[in-house]
Amino acid sequence: MAKFITRRLAHAVLVIIAATFLIYLGLFVLGDPFASSGEKTVPPEIQEALREKFGMNQPFFMQYLTYLQNMFTFDFGIDFEQRRDVGEMLAAAVPATARLAVIAILIEIVIGLTAGIVAAVSQYTFRDVFITIITTLGIGIPVFVIGIGLRAGLSGEWVFPAVPRSFTVETPWWQEIILPAFTLAILDAAFIARLMRGSMLEVLRADYVRTARAKGLSERKVIGKHAFRNSVIPVVTYTGVSLGVLLGGALITETIFEYQGLGFLLVRAIQQHNNPVIVPIVVFAVLTFVVLSTLVDILYAYLDPRIRLH
Amino acid sequence: MARTETTGSTTDFDLDGAPAAPLLEIDDLRVHFKTDHGVVKAVDGVSWHVDEGETLAIVGESGSGKSVSAMSILGLVPTPPATFPSGDIRLRGRSILKMPEKQQRKLRGKEIAMIFQDPLTALNPVFKVGDQIAEMIRTHQDVTKTVARRRVLDLLGEVGIPNPGVRINQYPHEFSGGMRQRAMIAMALANDPKVLLADEPTTALDVTIQAQIMLLLEKLRQERNTAIVLITHDLGLVASHADRINVMYAGRIVEAGSCDDVFYRPQHAYTFGLLSSLARMDKKRQSRLLPIKGVPPSLSKVPPGCPFHPRCHFATEGCVEVVPTLETVVRSEAMNGDGLHRAACIHSDQVEIAFSERLAP
Amino acid sequence: MTTPPQSGHEPDTHVPAEVLMTAFESPDPDADAVPSGQNKAKASGQLRDIWRRYKRNKLAVVGLVVVVFLMFLAILQPWITPYDPMEQNLLNTENPPSADHWFGTDSLGRDMFSAIIYGVRLAMIVGWSVMFLSLVVGLALGAIAGYRGGAIDSLIMRVTDIVLAFPALIGAILVVQIFGNGVWQVIIALAILSWPTAARLMRGSTLSLRESEYVEAARSIGASDTRIVTKHILPNAIAPTLIYSFSHIGVAVVAMASLAFLGIGIPADKPEWGRMIADAVPSLNVEGQAHMWVFPSLAIVVTTLAFAFVADGLRDSIDPKLR
Numbered sequence: 001m002a003k004f005i006t007r008r009l010a011h012a013v014l015v016i017i018a019a020t021f022l023i024y025l026g027l028f029v030l031g032d033p034f035a036s037s038g039e040k041t042v043p044p045e046i047q048e049a050l051r052e053k054f055g056m057n058q059p060f061f062m063q064y065l066t067y068l069q070n071m072f073t074f075d076f077g078i079d080f081e082q083r084r085d086v087g088e089m090l091a092a093a094v095p096a097t098a099r100l101a102v103i104a105i106l107i108e109i110v111i112g113l114t115a116g117i118v119a120a121v122s123q124y125t126f127r128d129v130f131i132t133i134i135t136t137l138g139i140g141i142p143v144f145v146i147g148i149g150l151r152a153g154l155s156g157e158w159v160f161p162a163v164p165r166s167f168t169v170e171t172p173w174w175q176e177i178i179l180p181a182f183t184l185a186i187l188d189a190a191f192i193a194r195l196m197r198g199s200m201l202e203v204l205r206a207d208y209v210r211t212a213r214a215k216g217l218s219e220r221k222v223i224g225k226h227a228f229r230n231s232v233i234p235v236v237t238y239t240g241v242s243l244g245v246l247l248g249g250a251l252i253t254e255t256i257f258e259y260q261g262l263g264f265l266l267v268r269a270i271q272q273h274n275n276p277v278i279v280p281i282v283v284f285a286v287l288t289f290v291v292l293s294t295l296v297d298i299l300y301a302y303l304d305p306r307i308r309l310h
Numbered sequence: 311m312a313r314t315e316t317t318g319s320t321t322d323f324d325l326d327g328a329p330a331a332p333l334l335e336i337d338d339l340r341v342h343f344k345t346d347h348g349v350v351k352a353v354d355g356v357s358w359h360v361d362e363g364e365t366l367a368i369v370g371e372s373g374s375g376k377s378v379s380a381m382s383i384l385g386l387v388p389t390p391p392a393t394f395p396s397g398d399i400r401l402r403g404r405s406i407l408k409m410p411e412k413q414q415r416k417l418r419g420k421e422i423a424m425i426f427q428d429p430l431t432a433l434n435p436v437f438k439v440g441d442q443i444a445e446m447i448r449t450h451q452d453v454t455k456t457v458a459r460r461r462v463l464d465l466l467g468e469v470g471i472p473n474p475g476v477r478i479n480q481y482p483h484e485f486s487g488g489m490r491q492r493a494m495i496a497m498a499l500a501n502d503p504k505v506l507l508a509d510e511p512t513t514a515l516d517v518t519i520q521a522q523i524m525l526l527l528e529k530l531r532q533e534r535n536t537a538i539v540l541i542t543h544d545l546g547l548v549a550s551h552a553d554r555i556n557v558m559y560a561g562r563i564v565e566a567g568s569c570d571d572v573f574y575r576p577q578h579a580y581t582f583g584l585l586s587s588l589a590r591m592d593k594k595r596q597s598r599l600l601p602i603k604g605v606p607p608s609l610s611k612v613p614p615g616c617p618f619h620p621r622c623h624f625a626t627e628g629c630v631e632v633v634p635t636l637e638t639v640v641r642s643e644a645m646n647g648d649g650l651h652r653a654a655c656i657h658s659d660q661v662e663i664a665f666s667e668r669l670a671p
Numbered sequence: 672m673t674t675p676p677q678s679g680h681e682p683d684t685h686v687p688a689e690v691l692m693t694a695f696e697s698p699d700p701d702a703d704a705v706p707s708g709q710n711k712a713k714a715s716g717q718l719r720d721i722w723r724r725y726k727r728n729k730l731a732v733v734g735l736v737v738v739v740f741l742m743f744l745a746i747l748q749p750w751i752t753p754y755d756p757m758e759q760n761l762l763n764t765e766n767p768p769s770a771d772h773w774f775g776t777d778s779l780g781r782d783m784f785s786a787i788i789y790g791v792r793l794a795m796i797v798g799w800s801v802m803f804l805s806l807v808v809g810l811a812l813g814a815i816a817g818y819r820g821g822a823i824d825s826l827i828m829r830v831t832d833i834v835l836a837f838p839a840l841i842g843a844i845l846v847v848q849i850f851g852n853g854v855w856q857v858i859i860a861l862a863i864l865s866w867p868t869a870a871r872l873m874r875g876s877t878l879s880l881r882e883s884e885y886v887e888a889a890r891s892i893g894a895s896d897t898r899i900v901t902k903h904i905l906p907n908a909i910a911p912t913l914i915y916s917f918s919h920i921g922v923a924v925v926a927m928a929s930l931a932f933l934g935i936g937i938p939a940d941k942p943e944w945g946r947m948i949a950d951a952v953p954s955l956n957v958e959g960q961a962h963m964w965v966f967p968s969l970a971i972v973v974t975t976l977a978f979a980f981v982a983d984g985l986r987d988s989i990d991p992k993l994r
Contacts, residue, residue, distance in 0.1 A: 011832070018833045026849045140976040142925045144932045145968040148948055152956065152964065207431035214384050215446050215497075216418035229436050245838045252840075252929055256952075267933050270844060278848075282841055290836050305481040306435055 005298055012294040019286045024067050027279055046083070076280045079269070086276050089265060090284070097254070097261035100177055101246035104184035109239060111189040116196025121223060123201060131193060138190025147183040147256035154179060180257045184250055188242050192235055199231040206230070233303050237296050244292025248285025331403030332359035333537050334383070334422070334505050339397035341378050341387060348610040352378040354561035355397070360505065363535040367552035369542060369584070371606050375561040376541045380507045384424055385414050420450040423498035427510035429490035433482035439493050440478030446500040465496040469526060488519035492526065499530060509541045524551055545588050549573060554650070557581050560607055560617035563636060567651035574669070575662055577639050577653035579624045582661045586668060616655070624657040632656070724988035731984020737977035744788055745795035752785035757940060768962055777950060777963060786942035787970050793943055794924045794974055797858055801923040804862035806916040809869025813912065816870065817877025818900055828874070831867035839864055843926060847936050857936040861923045869912050876908035910989050918982035921975040928971055944971045
C-alpha cells in the first residue's frame with residue numbers, strides 16, 4: 001500500500017510539472033503575454049515590471065524556473081485591469097469557490113445516490129423509468145442552459161438574490177450560493193444517479209449478493225451493506241474527480257450568477273487577456289484536479305481490497 | 311397440519327415435529343421464466359426428497375434446471391421473471407413456498423445452507439472472510455461479536471484452514487481457490503444446518519483440491535448427520551459420494567435411483583449417453599468413448615415428446631409422440647429391486663441391454 | 672469453442688433413423704471452423720443483429736430520426752434559412768416571434784430562426800469533425816500503445832495523463848487562447864482534449880485481445896503485426912472506442928457552446944447557440960424577450976439529447992455487455 005501511494009504521488013508530481021510547463025509554454029512563449037492586444041492597452045511601465053518579474057530577459061530555462069518559483073511562492077504580480085495584487089484577488093476567490101464546490105458536491109451525492117439506488121432496486125418499474133428520464137434530461141441539458149433557466153425564473157424571487165447583483169444590498173452567503181450550487185449539482189447528480197444505478201444493477205447480479213441472500217439477511221442489509229459497499233466505488237471515484245474540477249472554479253455557473261469565485265475571475269481575465277490572473281488560476285485548477293484525482297486513486301485502493309495488494 | 315400456527319416468536323420451527331415427513335421434499339415443482347423469447351421452463355415437474363445424513367446427487371448438463379431447483383429452495387430465484395405454476399417445497403412437511411418472506415429468511419443459512427460453484431465470486435470481495443462468516447452466525451443467533459469470532463475460528467479449523475487466527479482477518483482474494491471453498495463451507499456450516507445444498511462445489515477447483523473438498527463434505531455429513539444435495543455435471547464425483555442420483559434433462563428428472571442402479575443398470579438413453587462419454591477407471595479395458603451429439607434444447611422450445619429424442623441414439627417415432635413419465639423399473643430377476651429406481655424412457659430395455667454389452671469385457 | 676447458434680439444431684424436425692444412428696460418432700473436426708467464404712455473410716448478419724437490437728430501443732430510434740433531420744438541416748441550411756443569418760437590422764431588434772421572424776430577432780436585429788439553423792450547421796461541422804479526429808488519433812495511438820507495449824506505450828500513456836490533467840473546459844480555453852479564435856481552432860482544441868480517452872479505451876481492448884488465443888493462433892501461423900492488428904484486433908477492439916467517440920459528438924457540441932457562451936472560440940460574427948444565449952443575458956428578466964435564450968437553448972438540448980439517445984442505443988446494441 002505504501003509503495004502504491006508513493007508511486008501514485010510521484011506520478012502526480014510528474015504530471016503537474018509537465019502540465020505547468022505546457023501552460024507556461026502556451027501562455028508565455030507562444031505570443032507575448034504582456035503586449036497590448038486588441039482594444040486592451042498595457043501601460044509600458046507595467047509591461048516592463050512584468051517582464052522583469054517573470055524574468056523575460058533571461059534564457060528560456062531560467063524564465064521557466066522563475067515562473068515556477070513565482071507560482072509556488074504565491075507571488076503572482078499585479079493584474080492589468082485594476083492593478084491589484086493578484087494574490088489578494090485569489091485569496092478572496094478561492095474560499096468562495098471552495099464553498100460552492102463543497103455544497104454542490106453534497107447536494108449531488110445525496111440526490112444522486114438516493115435516486116440511483118431507488119432506480120436500481122425497482123428496475124423496470126415506473127419509479128425506475130421516471131428517474132431514468134429525469135437523469136437523461138439532467139445529463140443532456142448543458143449547465144449554462146440550466147443556469148440561465150434558473151436565473152431567468154428564480155433570481156430576485158423569494159430568497160434568491162437578483163442578478164446582476166446589487167452592490168448596495170448585502171446578501172448572506174447561503175442565499176447567494178443556493179442557485180449556483182443547484183445549477184452545478186444537477187448535472188453531476190444525474191450522472192451519479194446513472195452511475196450508481198448501473199453499478200448497483202451489476203452488483204445485484206453478482207454471486208456474493210446471492211450468497212448474502214442465502215445467508216438469510218434482510219433485503220435492507222443485502223442492498224445497504226453488501227451491494228452498496230461494492231457499487232459505491234465508481235461513484236466515489238467520479239465524485240472525487242468532479243470535486244477536483246469544481247475546486248478549480250465553476251466558470252459558467254459563477255459567470256451566470258456573478259458569483260465572485262475563481263471561475264468568474266478567470267472568465268473575466270480571459271475576456272480581457274489579463275494574463276497575470278489567467279496563469280495562476282489555470283495552474284491552481286490543474287493542481288487541485290491532479291491532487292484530487294490522486295487522492296481518489298488512493299481512496300479507491302482503500303475501498304477495494306483487491307487493488308490494495310497490487 | 312396438526313401443529314398450531316406460529317405465534318411470532320423467533321425460531322419456532324420444530325424440525326423434529328413431524329418425523330414421518332422427509333427432511334426436505336420437493337413435490338412436482340415447476341419454475342418458469344417469462345422472457346422475450348417465450349416461457350422458459352427451467353424446472354418442469356420435479357420431485358425428490360432427501361433425509362438426514364444422506365447425499366442426493368442431482369446430475370445434468372448446464373441448463374437442465376438442476377441449479378434453479380436448488381435456488382428456489384432458498385428463495386433465490388427472483389420473481390418476476392420467475393413464476394411457480396405448481397409444486398411445493400417442504401421442510402419437515404411445512405411448505406417453504408407458502409411461508410411469508412420473513413419466515414423464509416429465518417430458514418436461509420440456518421436450516422438450509424448453500425455453497426456455490428465459484429467461491430471467489432460468491433464471497434464479497436470488500437469484506438474480510440472472518441466477518442462474512444461471523445455475519446452468518448449473528449444473523450441467526452443472538453451472540454456477541456467476541457463469541458461469534460471464537461466460533462469462526464473453530465469453524466475455520468474444522469474445515470481444515472491452517473492458521474485461522476491470520477486467515478480470519480484476510481480478504482477473499484488472499485485465499486487460494488480451495489481455501490475459499492473451505493471458507494464457504496465453514497460459512498454454510500456456521501449455524502449447523504440440517505440441509506446443505508452444494509451447487510457444483512468443486513467445478514471451479516483443481517482436480518486434487520476437488521477430492522479434498524469432497525472428503526471434507528463427506529466427513530461433515532458423517533459427523534453432523536447433515537443432508538447434502540450435491541448438484542453437479544460430474545458423474546465421477548457422484549459415483550464415489552452420493553447415495554442416490556437424480557439425472558435431469560431439460561427441466562425434468564429422466565432417471566432416479568441408487569448409485570449402483572444408475573451406474574450399472576441405466577434405463578434412460580440420456581444416462582446411457584452420459585455414462586458412455588465418461589472414461590471409467592473401474593474397468594480393465596476401456597470401451598470407445600461415445601460423445602452425445604448436439605447441445606441441450608433451449609428451455610423455451612423443448613422438443614415434443616421425450617425432450618432428448620433429437621440427440622438420442624435409440625429414438626423412434628414413438629419418442630416424438632408421447633412424453634414418457636417416470637416409471638418404476640421392474641426387474642425380472644431379483645437383483646436390487648428396491649423400487650426406487652425409476653426412469654422416463656420408452657426404450658429402457660434396449661438401453662439396459664446396450665449398456666451391459668458395453669460393460670462386458 | 673464457440674456455442675453453436677440456437678438455430679443450428681431444429682428440435683421440431685424429425686430426424687431419420689440413419690442420421691440418428693450416427694449421432695454418437697465422434698464429432699466432425701471441421702464442424703466449428705467457419706468456412707472462409709462465410710466471413711462476409713457473418714459480418715452482415717452481425718450488422719443485422721445490431722440493427723434488430725437497436726430498433727427495440729424506442730428512444731434511440733427517435734434520436735436517430737432527429738440526428739438525420741439535423742444533418743439534413745445542416746447540409747441544406749443555405750437553402751432553408753429565410754434570411755441571411757448574419758444580416759443585421761438595427762431597426763428591428765429583440766422582437767418576439769412573429770410571422771416574419773418565427774423565432775423573433777436578436778439584439779442586432781438578426782433573424783433568430785435563420786441563426787439557429789446556421790447553428791445546426793456549425794454544431795454538426797464541429798461535432799463530427801471532433802469525433803472523426805479524436806477517433807482516428809485515438810484508435811491509432813491506442814492500438815500502437817496496446818499492441819507494442821514497452822517504451823512507446825509508456826510515452827503515449829504519459830501524454831494522455833498530462834492532457835487529462837486539465838479540467839476539460841479549462842484545457843479547451845487554454846488551447847483556444849494559444850491558437851486564437853475560429854471554428855477550426857475550436858475543433859482542434861476539442862479533439863486534443865478528447866483523443867486521450869479514446870486512445871486509452873482502444874489500448875485497453877487491444878491489450879486484452881493481444882493475449883487472446885485467437886491472436887496467438889494468428890501469430891503462430893506467422894501473420895505479420897500489421898495484419899494481426901488490422902484484421903484480428905481492430906474489428907474486435909473497436910466497439911468501446913467507437914461508442915465513446917460517438918457519444919462525444921454531443922459533448923463536443925456542448926463544449927463549443929460553453930466556450931462561445933463565455934465569449935471564447937467561435938468568432939462573434941458566426942451565429943452560435945452558446946453565444947446567442949450569452950447575448951440574451953442582459954435582457955433575461957425583461958418581459959417578452961425569453962425567445963432570445965429559449966430557442967437556442969431548445970436547439971442545443973434537442974441536439975445533445977438526440978446524440979445521447981443514439982449513443983446509448985449504439986452501446987446497448989453493439990455490445991450489450993457494456994451496459
